[in-house]
Amino acid sequence: MEPKTKYDRQLRIWGEQGQAALEKASICLLNCGPTGSETLKNLVLGGVGSITIVDGSKVELGDLGNNFMVDESSLGQSKAKCVCSFLQELNDAVKAKFIEEYPQALIDTNTSFFSQFTVVVATQLVEESMVKLDRICRQANVMLIFARSYGLTGLVRISVKEHTVIESKPDHFLDDLRLNNPWPELRGFAEAIDLNVQDPVAHKHIPYVVILVKMADEWIKSHGGALPSTREEKREFKELLKARMIAMDEDNYKEAIDASFKVFALRGISSDLQRIINDSCAEVDSSSSNFWVMVAALKEFIANEGGGEVPLEGSIPDMTSSTEHYVNLQKIYQAKSEADFHVIEQRARDILKKIGRDPHSIPKATIKSFCKNARKLKVCRYHLIEDEYNNPSLAELQKYLTDEDYSIAVGFYILLRAVDCCAANFNSFPGQFDGGMDEDISRLKSTAVSLLNDLGCNGLTLTEDLINEMCRFGAAELHAVAAFIGGIASQEVIKLITKQFVPMSGTYIFNGIDHKSQLLTLY
């Protein structure tokens, strides 16, 4: 069987390149309870290169009730070994191995261990270990993701110094058509088409791009160089379009009216892109990544040949048109895009030379993709977890605590930290064992209060209901919650590895009570 067939449904999402990146990736999983096992299951099915499972525990009866990767025959055996052998069954293309050791021990004694991996997936770690591992992975430049399930709550967060994305593939993005700012070839093509053509068949097959370029031009000429900007002017522009229709069934004109907002769009680059080209990393040197070298080239292009615009994307959406007009229009957009690409490529090669790198060290295909996606570039940066824990933004914290939509999520965020304090001080999580519930509740409450005070949120408190619930959870790892958290974690890992789409930012707090989960940005 061709391996491509098996991956057909995902190749349609991330393509051959994304798949190749996955097949090269090596993943390390810390702790293989249901949260870790489910995360890894989704990645093994997708065909990652290799997995290494680190867990020192033996399978107990309770594990059979929440982890699909172990069964009766696993009782008493190494959990890492059992989970590993089940995962291997799912996809023999994946190299699967296990290490029977507690992650804690590796974090404390063998920090160089982690540098061999593409991504470390750290599940069910307590705060102290999270902070230590975070420093280790940051130092070794290894991508790290934390995932934790705890009763009906849990968290997922990414920790990577910098993650840059060329193919962010947003769902909805304005087409790059330059209707109000056509380059000479597009203008020439539009001028050669007569909007007043007598033949009704020809009239209704003029593509809306041509209609809008011509109408925008007419408007600009009669309005002192300005585009329609007020609501009244926009309405008027649409009326003008409507007046050009010679029959009710002219879909091209209907499309032109619907697409008229593309004429009103401001020229130039977005504030997001402005921020990227202004980033200090765009001042490149020999240690700069390919991404930033290309940003530097882009910056030069915008200031020079681009006249304030990025390289043209080069594709047009489908629209009512004769085949001939459409194919020609497509060629005009492609030609301009190709020309822009050559300029950027030259500039990138010049920059590489200047910083002492091989001018051809960035492949042509990469530069091409960069140009096509220039408007959609993304830069994600993540702070160290200990910075957030030591110095969270007080203003944000207070805002969340007093916002009804966020109060449960931020409450869980505090309580997830508080249960770790309790575990450190009393050797068990609140409510982990039956009996002594009242004592555990009051301990958790006082721990949470003092944590809030330490963070500077004096006087603010969490509801009794939430504290009681957290004790009731007693560190239970429910399968459905673990599968949810594991699903989210694996999704983010895929985005990090393929460098496609945009990974989450902040801390995702799962709220399994009413599903009003939130992303919290606290630093």
Next chain:
Amino acid sequence: MADAAPPSKSRDLDKLLLRPGNLVGPTFDPGVQLRDDLQEYAKILVVGAGGLGCELLKDLALSGFKNLEVIDMDRIEVTNLNRQFLFRLEDVGKPKAEVAAKRVMERVSGVNIVPHFCRIEDKDIDFYSDFNIIALGLDSIEARSYINAVACSFLEYDSDNNPREETMKPMVDGGTEGFKGHARVIVPGVTPCFECTIWLFPPQVKFPLCTLAETPRNAAHCIEYAHLIKWDEVRSGKAFDPDNADHMKWVYDEAVKRAELFGIPGVTYSLTQGVVKNIIPAIASTNAIISAACALETLKIASAFSKTLSNYLTYNGVEGLHTKVTEFVKDKDCLVCGPGVLIELDTTVTLQEFIDMLEGHPKLLISKASITYHGKNLYMQAPPVLEEMTRSNLNLPLYDLMDKIPKDILHAIGTINKDNKKSSGLRKLRVDFKGIDGITDMDMAGGA
């Protein structure tokens, strides 16, 4: 002093099921009894054994349920293996429901899963009434619509037109596409049903035939031309089968020819399959997220151990991570979850006349209807054996067939013609016989 509980497979679930809680459902009654009842009495049907169904079966089997059934008409294909984790390469060609049930039972001891390898329409309505909750893992709108209508058909209203709680058949429904998905809870009579919010699933836009025939502009137009026009022209009489590799290759070759003729780039074999089969991209992680949310809500409906989702969760992982809960409202005029369409009849109307009338009814537009009355088949269009058995009823007055009850509920199953599209459907009808006064009504009730 804290004690370690004796070892139990229910170690983690017990904390949530045995301990009292604060943010829980109104009927939550924690204790060993609750856990045992879930295991012993709760019966859940999983509809679909694909990407969502495999996950749902695993999640439910590890959420304290022991009586599960699964229904799916499909066989395993190679392209399922990147996400339908219960299937292996050597399973290709076997029925999904059977393999999925077997695999989960192998791994989770004590769980019983009954597979049904058939179409959802092949089961009679009574089959569905047997379950406490129905979990839907489907990728088709028509199938969702059908199960929704079945579940809503059990809903009865009291004399004040309030839904009767004991007749509510809750559903949880999930759906995914790429990095996006939704999970929802449907409690007929309380939340909107699938049909109340059908606008959430707009019909797929098809290319106009004139575009395909005269002004193709992109690769998909060339492919659909080969598939929808050229095939019939050249191979008329032979039905196109999307699962036949030779047929697919033929369409691809024709599409390439057409694309060359018009100078259109981009026709590939993979795109041809995608367009012709309307392939929805699918990955393991999204299915895992959505199914887990559905399983968790199923456990909440069955146990009330926490509040429930109210009532629609969306997940989008394309740009960052967005989850959102929306509380949709019921359509009070919904034909499916409402009290049923009222039909006033004379006592002399025969069953045949009644069936004919349904076809012309402006709200119903249901043709070739089979009619059931409290589970009893009054007339069945198929299979032939049943048709023959019930044919003689056609000439009898409906009033007599309904034991002279002046007001009652009937179910009609047939072909629904909506927006020029035909689909199987079920409608609940409130029949009211004219000229029967209240005294008779009371007499009948007393005599029943």
